[in-house]
């Protein structure tokens with residue numbers, strides 16, 4: 514008997530495919546490590562844990578210490594290389610700070626309630642991060658042998674500086690270089706409450722993030738003797754001009770794909786507007802109406818987010834300043850945006866880019882039919898016939914740094930949420946759907962079998 518069990522053990526795969534309880538247990542551990550910017554020791558705890566998990570999948574990992582955080586790069590070396598460049602899988606380990614007193618329960622205490630897993634970072638981005646680890650462990654346990662290397666990049670500062678992705682794309686390029694990247698921080702699906710799938714998204718583009726300062730300076734003086742030149746009025750007029758301004762409507766492959774889907778699905782007013790706009794994307798009036806209902810898709814958007822000025826109630830202001838946050842349409846340069854803002858602001862206000870605030874300006878990643886087909890096939894193993902739509906994020910991710918360095922990036926996710934129910938990423942009581950969390954794992958496995966099998 515002893516001999517038999519030894520033989521069985523020898524013949525069995527190195528580790529078992531993680532079951533649902535093991536999936537949940539790993540997720541719980543990861544969510545309960547508060548990897549908030551500045552807490553370097555917590556990043557060490559998480560990279561130590563993840564390094565051990567990757568080792569269970571037969572993978573080696575390297576941890577980079579940098580900028581007060583860490584980045585983890587792991588590699589599954591192909592035992593039968595086909596000569597194809599690696600596939601890169603991306604996610605981020607850091608989470609947004611949580612103000613515990615505003616939460617119903619402690620933000621870093623993992624909980625399950627009402628069909629959701631709760632905790633800071635559960636939706637953004639630890640569900641996908643754990644999904645990637647579990648999929649790789651499952652593939653290894655099932656005896657899968659990739660025909661190309663699979664590389665993993667987990668950054669520790671996506672929510673703040675983006676230094677991990679910036680460095681990975683440049684100084685650590687040889688460690689992460691890939692045919693293309695699948696970014697688990699974008700993509701994923703929407704399913705109706707009755708279980709019917711709505712659609713899945715493949716992020717191929719993102720807007721450029723940039724902060725600008727609008728600054729008016731003045732020689733000041735006694736407030737009993739006002740003059741026409743006045744820093745506060747100059748700034749106020751510049752901001753009023755910004756409020757009235759509409760950037761030129763624009764379209765690209767990503768926005769068109771999403772708009773076509775809306776036009777096909779939405780038979781109401783919004784769908785009609787989108788159909789009309791698709792026929793003439795230069796139609797400003799229609800684009801304005803779309804922006805009013807669903808902001809951010811049709812153009813660059815800029816909005817003041819902070820304001821300061823003056824130094825005494827009885828003195829003319831010597832300085833007035835506003836921070837203006839812009840989300841710039843892909844393909845439009847920061848330089849051109851600065852010039853457009855300066856034009857609006859007038860000569861009494863100086864517009865300048867806040868140094869280090871911007872993500873690189875990137876063009877959309879060209880859709881690769883093989884990647885899109887693999888994504889569709891992987892998702893359809895769970896939701897037959899569901900459409901997978903290429904799209905553009907209004908927000909920014911680590912993907913921009915890789916796109917800027919010439920690595921195609923596809924926002925990919927097996928995770929899904931319920932239409933109309935938010936995961937509240939960055940917000941209070943952040944959560945992720947229990948079924949979506951577990952359901953993503955076989956979708957990731959299926960995707961990797963298709964692109965690296």
Ligand SMILES: [Zn+2]
Nearest residue numbers: 637638671698
């Ligand atoms: Zn994120």
